[in-house]
Amino acid sequence: MIRKNKVVMFILVGVLLVFFLFPVYWIVTMSLKTRIQAISIPPVWFFKPLLKNYTKVLLESAFPRNFLNSFIISLSTVFLSVLLGTPAAYALSRYNFRHKRDLLFWILSTRFAPPIAVIIPFFLLFRDLKILDSHLALIIVYLTFNLSFIIWLMRGFFNEVPQELEEAALVDGTTDLGAFVRIAFPLAAPGIVASTILSFLFSWNEFFFALILTRKIAQTLPVAISGYIGFMGIEWENMSAAAVMASIPILVLAMIVQKYLVRGLTLGAIK
Amino acid sequence: MLLKKRSFYILFLPALVVLIGVAIFPFFACINNSLRFYDLTNPAKGTPYIGGTNYRLLFEDGRFWHSLLVTFYFVIFGVAVQLVLGYLMASLLNGVEKGSLVLPFFLIPMVMTPVVVGLTWRLMYDHILGILNYFIRLIGMTPQPWLGTESLALFSIILTDVWEWTPLIFLILYSGMKALPTEPYEAATIDGASIWQVLYRITLPLLKPVILVAILLRAIDAFKWFDTIYIMTSGGPGVATESASIYSYMIAFNFFNIGKGSAFSIIMIILVNIFCMIFIKIIPEKEVA
């Protein structure tokens, strides 16, 4: 009986893996096919894998520049968010005041603002400032969802760090700011890593703002990839090659910090 | 209290200033613009105040209400399916030996660039060239026009969202389950409780905060959902999958009607805040503050 159960469970896990991995498999194989093979039905299961799609994307398209744009923008906005958000999160964790819950809710709600409500005013503002299609424009707009997110996550992590160590440091004559920098900050480092990766992921894959705010100079990967629907048809093979290359860095990062990632995703609701 | 008041401000104020900049500024700008006639491609008319006209035009527009309804479907059905499936997956892998080994594989869908997810599913859903109908024909069933009829397109597009985001709910619930204490279950086994009793009396109550957080995260993202819809159907066929995000984008950036788009934004902000307020009331106090 128990054995039979086990078999059923393994089969179910297998079914789930097929469901979730098949489209991924499809993208990866498309990136190794010719365009005719990529859209052939019945599908071409066995084929000689081509690497030319990858070299084409790398050498003959704006992919490297788009990659760099995505990297600069994501890194800057995450860096700024962590720089501003971590101290704020610590402050909100270690200081109590009236209406704190309301303030926290307000901070969270900024993350939930509908993108259209954010983009219209910023589009008009950047137009007047003449900084559309620049890295700066996206870095600023991405702060709208990253900063509040970092504050929320980090506050959860700081709440888990026991206060006793900091209190002991205060007794030893350290200032409260010193206790934050030297004691609480290092202890919450894993949390910082997790929130950084998550924010990076959101910024890296963001499409809506980038679609509206960038054209050419600051175009990021998601918008560039959507550009493979061109005058000549969807370049399926190149699109998927670009997609694989765009996803690998973030996937590797996510796998490395998997444990923290999961904890981070729960907004600190799980101990 | 650990922090002095002065230190609190030193640490908190910089972030607060930026938050106010990136959150309050757009809100008031939107309110202001929503009360104007403001067409970016008609500068000759200027941007005069026209009172609540933009709001009235929206309220009289059947397509506006329909887009809210579609959004509502995404939030309710999309999240419900993801929650149930994610829960079942989490229980399953929690029960399988070495279940955590396959965990990394489930990270992939949510890490893939959504634009690519959309394009790939668009091809997979194709009636003639799609792999999905190929398999369906292979097992002798009737192929379906997945994105070609109004009712089916809504279903198909939700299925893509389920594929992309169930892993997130799964991960959250899975780690929640791993953290559950074992004593209540041992006690239940001794008492001879049924599976359903264990689920209702022990597991669900203990997991409640985690489940609520998962729902909140996904519901909000479903409300904002734009990328994969835009790529797969851009709201079609007809208006079947035209959510509020898609329709408001069209008004503001295809028609450049900034006034009406801003009014739309304000309505969406109000709706999302009502939703959050109700929701935060349900989440136990300690999870938030």
Add this chain to the structure above:
Amino acid sequence: MADLAAKTGTYDIFLLDGWQTARYARAGYVAPLDDLLANKKSKYYCEDFAPIFLDALRYEGKLWGLPYYGHVGILMYRKDQFTEKGIDVPKTTDDLMNAAAKLTDKANNKFGMAMRAVKGEDNPIISTSWTWVFGGQWLDKDMKPGVTSPEFIKGATWFTDLLKNYGPPDVSRYSWLEVQNTFVTGNTSIIFDASDFIGRIEDPTLSQIVGKIGYALAPAGPFGPITERYPSHLFTAGMAINADSKNVDASWLFLQWMTSKDIQMRTMMEGGNTGIASLSAIASDEYSKTYPGIPVILEALKLANPNYMPHVPEYPELCEAIGTQISRAVTGEITAEEAMKTAYDEMYKVMDQAGYYKK
């Protein structure tokens, strides 16, 4: 187009969608070219742009861009299948319906006809090519929506029936991309689409039906012979100068160079851009040798009418109203007549708000 509304002045030159010329000209974002054309023509200027492409970039008597890309609608069909089934090239819309019927084999997943029916701009640009040859027009002489006129409804019904019955079941979501993909993989037999398709459907690395394709003028509708009304499916993208540009002279020179016959030939031969706009470039030996069907394209360029859709600033909104509703009718969930009634209401609102009906 957001570049324009962005008014950044960053880009001196941009690509102007022919159907949006009215909107951007009205907005004052584009510089008119007439003075430059009269006084500062350079040796690069292409003297033989197809006249309809230039017309498509005119609004209120002024020229706002030089054609960089353009296409007209032609019929592309499987010669081999026509011969096999003994079908003649359709001369009327009825012929086309019958031909599509004969070529449809649903059990084997083969469909007679495919055209774009997805909501948005793709659909009206095709579907109202056909309502046009049935005698229908978007707007009547009072600028009231004309989509509920008997002619328009007949045309829309014909279009939706054709696709519903003999097109792929999910044709309501077909953009030009799906039309092209299903055609080059041999799953559909006739398509009516852009003349620049030749570049891809005759390319052996992209197409499995090279050498099997016939080209013909689109058939005539009930309104009259194609010399009177041709299913135009006209589209032009023009190179235009930003009204904020500080380098007008340099931009003008660049514009002429970019659209010169020389560059057109090069983008065609080297870049595979088959939507070129110079008549002599299209008629050239190089072009004709590379691609079949050139005489048909040249003929269609004479027949197409740049006014089969109206050049009004409200084009995007009207387009959305018509396209969305025809797309719905193609799904079969409502009739073409019901769809056009809804479209009428939406179009009326757009025109009313724009101030057309004020007394």
